[in-house]
Each structure stands twice: as structure tokens, then as C-alpha cells.
Amino acid sequence: MLNGKHVILCVDDDPDILEALRVVLEANGYIVGTATSAEEGLRVYKEMKPDLLIVDLMMEEIDAGTRFVKELQAMGNKAPIYILSSTGDNLQAAIDFSELGLSGVFQKPIKPDTLLALLKAKLKKQ
């Protein structure tokens, strides 16, 4: 929380997707941090201490997203993490989502309404 607003960290190697997410989320009163790589993501994570994370499954490398999540787990992360995935990605990476302690998986493209409703519900519970 920062100034009474929830902080959300979005990690995706596509800057356009990040920008679109930022516009939607900021318009709905969230503070948004963005990162285009796993390393940057970890740095921003430490700086901003987000309340929730949205991570692209397939960044520069096939398992970059899952490796990032595992590192967060190792750091004792408590914030819910949502994975963004394209159809077919999960097939290729053969990931066991439950093992990673994820809060959920979004299939790209995700409708803003759906995303906002979900965030609201999740953050209210916390």
C-alpha cells in the first residue's frame, strides 16, 4: 500500500502490453510498477513491495516467468501472483501451476473488466 492505494507490479517483456495494463490499472486507482525482464522485476519488487503481481509466463526465455516466480517464493513473497499466459504456452513449458503457489492464470488477451473485478476481490480479502 502506498498512500492508501494498492501497488501492482506487472512484468512482461512486451512494453505495449505493460503500457496498456498501466493505463487500465492507474485509471482504476492502483499504483503500477512495470518491468520488462525478470531481473528488473526483482529490483522493482524490492523497491515497491507490491500487493499483487501480474507476470507474463513466456518472457525472453521459455521458463523466465516460472524462474522469476520461484525466486520470489525463495524471498518469502506473500503477495498473490497471477500468471499471464497465451494458449499453447503452458503446453510447451509443461508447468505445474499449483506447485508454484500461484493465485491464478489469465489467458491472454484478458478483458479489462474481468481483470479489474478479480483484482478488486482479491485485494479486498487481504
Place this chain on the structure above:
Amino acid sequence: MQNGGAESSFAIPLEREVEERLSWFIQLRWLAAGGILLGTWLATRVFGLVLSSGPLYLIGFVVLAYNVVFLRLRGKTRGSPRTARLLIVVQIVLDWVALLVIIYLTWGIRSPLTLIFSFHLIIAAILLSRNACYQLTVASSLLLGLLAVAQEAGWITPAPSAVAWVGPEAVRSDLLIWAGVTLFFVVTTYLVTSIARRLREKEEALYNTQQEVSQALREMESLYELGQLVNSTLDLQEVLNLIAEQAARLLNMKACFIRLFDKTGTRLYIGGAYGLSQAYLNKGPVEVSKSLVDLEALRGGVVQVLEVGDDHRFQYREEARQEGLRSMLCVPVQAKNRVLGVIRVYSDKPHVFSEREQRFLRNLANLGAVAIENARAYAELQALNEEKVWFARMAHHQLRSPLAAIQGILDALEYAGSLTPKQKELVARARRRLEDAFSTIRDFLDLAAAQRPPSVQLPDPVGLREALDTVLETVQESAERKKIRLEVEIAPETTVRAEVQDLERIFQNLLDNAVKYTPEGGKVRLTARKPAEGKVVVEVCDTGIGIRPEDREKIFEGFFRTREAKATGAVGTGLGLSIVKRLVERLGGTIELESEPGRGTCFRVFLPTAEFRPTV
């Protein structure tokens, strides 16, 4: 294939013959005994000859008696030719004693019955060896000679010579008669043994030919079975090991290995092996130029080595010795237009490989070459297909990413400030076109997935209901938007053996089409009846635009859309049904359709049940 059959090749039929002839002997003896009894009766009663009939009758009965004993014993000699032979000798001795007594009782050496000895000699010539037959001739002649001497000297007095035969009066001396009889015996023996020998040679030749034919037949059968076996799998490693194993087994060898050229074409690596230790196999690839035995075989020769440990052409003599390898046969593995490598078999004792064995290994190697080439071709195809699927996935990802970004930006647009109605309309149009693009990309991915070969491992059985949950949910949404009633009826416990994703693709496509081409207020229905005859039948029916008979084949070809479908204004790639058909066939099923233009269409998918297991 057993070795060394040739030496004893003739033993088997002769033994069988001895046994058979033993029965024949016994049968003949019934006649002989009958002959003695009847002859005595005729001679004394009808012809009035002066003979001591009592002892003659007695002998007749004695012969009958011991024949009964032999008849009993006959069954017990089966499988023991030695006993059978002994029994023959005992019979001959007994018969001779009986014959001698009869001769004595009927005028001694002058008796015409002396000639009966010749019957025995004839039988002996057929049954026994030439030497044994001459020995019998000498023995019978000696016996009769003793009789003649005893008679001449007056030591015994047989019945008075009252019958005339071959001028007994003219020939005074009993010894002279004996000499005549002996000559007759010798000539008979000579003639019969000569004929018997020729017959036996022919029989032997016939038997050997028969053996060769059945040997060739066995070889052919072995090769045929091997052919079936190695063609039952397309896994190269398995094929190679099978060939090695069969080669060693069929040739009764200790070990076998197949060396194949590697990619460089200058080295040979062990592709498949049987009966060799891992340590021996770990030698790694060999340079062809250094492996003289392989080099010789590769040039088209057959290489045979009696003792590999002593042959300078072997690079690994010590290892071979430790492995217990002694003799070796090596032939090339020759495919249609190139040599793939060599196959070697090893015995654990010194062994000279016969021409037959060499020929057999060559045939086996040629057969193996075909199987190896098939397995390699299949592996290449699989690799190509993997590459294709990988390419499709990458293309899919790369195509989708920019579209997803565009969609994200369009979605974000209204959050960045309010839009005019015209701007909103334009954004909506852009969004619709984006959705088309997404579905086209999805179709291409599905098509690539449908084209991959069926997996070697059978998928686990899945419940149809659970597998289709997500699909039915999304279809329900789109049906509701069009006010179409979606009815679903799946018989409980309907399971099929398929990947869930494949099932989803099949029924998502069929149901999407049904909703897409059914006017508002219509009905779409999915029914899965109780499985029957190993098949699950799933029907997807709609009250839509229907398909004309002339289009019913074409809709399963890629990129085809009917005129009526295009006329509805709904967008599509025309790939959906071709994907469905491929996927259904991939799962071992079939698809058919019934349709009435303007009234509706029913697709019927037949899938094998979970219990069904395809036979390899």
C-alpha cells in the same frame, strides 16, 4: 538350425525300418508256423509220405508260441533300436533252430526245406548290413555242412529219403548236395545284397534331399518370422537388437552384433548386440580403415575366422578372448543401393561355418537392412514432424503477441479518456477483426496439432463429460448471446481414450460451427449415447442452414466454406472441419454427417472406448 545333422542322417530311418520290419517278421512267422502245420498234414495225410509227424506238429506249435511272446515284446522296443536289433537276432536264432530240426526230421541235407534258409538270407539282406548278411550265409552253410557230414558219416539218421528232388539218387554224396546248396546261398546273398544296397543308396539320397528341403523350409520360416518380428517395431534400437538376437539364436551362436556406419561414413558404431557384456560393447566406434575384418566384409565378402584371439586382423583380440569369443562369421548389411554396415556372429567354441550358415546370415542381414532403413526413415519423418510442430507453435506465439498487444491497447483506450461514439464504433470494428485473426491463428495451431502422428503411448482414459466441461461452458455463452438453446446429454460413465485437448478441439469446433450457422432461436444438441461395440458415438446436431449433398465431402477439406456459410456473414477459415476429421482419425475414430439444407445438420463422431486397445 542344428549343426552336424549330416553324419547321422541315415540312422533315423533305418532304426524306424528295423522296428517296422520286426512287425513284418512276426506276421510272416504266423504264416510259417501255419505252413509247418499244414505242410506236415498234407505231406503225411494227403501225399502219404513217411514222416514223424508228431515232432513236426510240435515244432509248428513251438513256433506259434514264441511268436506270441515276440508279439507281446514288440511294443516295448519302441524308441530303443538296440533292443529291437537284439530281438531280431534272437528271432533269427530261434527260427534257425526250428528250421534245422525240421530239416533233420525231413531227410536232412537232402530236404528241399534247406532252401528256406535263403528266405532268411533275403530278409537279412534287406534288414542288416552286407557283412552281417554274408556272415549269416556262412553260418547257415556251416550248419547245413555239419548236418551233411553227420549224415554222410552216419552219425545221425534222418527220415528215409523217400521223395525225389533234384536227383538225389544221382548225387550220391550228401556233401556234394551241401556244396550245391551253399553255392545257391552265396549267389542269392550276392544278388539280394547288391539290389538292397542300391535301394538303400537311393533311399539315403531321397532322405538327404528331404532333409535339405525341410532345412531350407525351416530357414525360410525363420527368416519370415524374423521379417515379421523386425517389422513389428519402428524403433531403430529395438530393430537392431532384435536382429542381433535372432541371428545368434537361429544360428546357435553365443553372441552377435551389428556395426553401422556413423554420419561420417568412416567409422562404425555398434548399433545392436546380443550376448555381449557391457564392457565389451563400450569399446566405442572403430575406424573402418583399421578394422580389417569389417573392411573385407564391407567389400562384399564373407569373412570367417576360426579363432579370433589368434587372428591379427582383430583389433581387440584380448577382449574377445576374455569375452569367450572363438569363431566368427561376418557379412555385410546390404541395403538396396548402399552398405549400411556389418553383422557378426560369434561362437564360444571353434566352429567352421557351413555354406548354409553363411547363406543364412547373408539373407538375414539383407532382411535386417530393409528393417533398419524403414526404422531410419520413420525416425527422420518424426524429426521432421517435430520440427513442423515446433515451427507452428513459434509462429503462433510470434503472430499472437503483436495482436495481443493491439488488443490490450484497444482495451485500454477507453480508460485513457472518453471516446466519441464514432471512435467507439471504430474501436469495436477493430476488435472484431482482431478476434477473426485470433481464431485463424488458433485454427492453424490446431491443424498442426492434428497432423502430428498418433503418440506411441496410449493416452489415459478420460470421462467425456469432464473433458468437455470448459468447452460446453464457452459454447453456452455464445449460444445464449444468439438465443440458441444448447442441450447436452452424455450417458454416465462414457469414457474414451484420448488427450483432453484433442477432445476439446474436436467438440469446440463442431459446437462453434453449430452455433455459428444456426439462426437465432434455434437449437443445438450434443448427445453421447451409451457405448456399444467398443465405440462411443457423440452427435452434434443443429437446426441451422444445413449442407447441400455436393458439399458434404468438400467441407472436410481444408479452406473450403459453403456458399450458404459465407452468405451468413460469419467469418471463418474453412479449416475447422478438416481439423476435426484429422483429430478424430488420429484417435482411431471416424466422423460422418447427415444434413438437410435449411433444416439442420448432424455430425456423428465415433470414438473407440477406453476399454478398446488397438492391436499393434
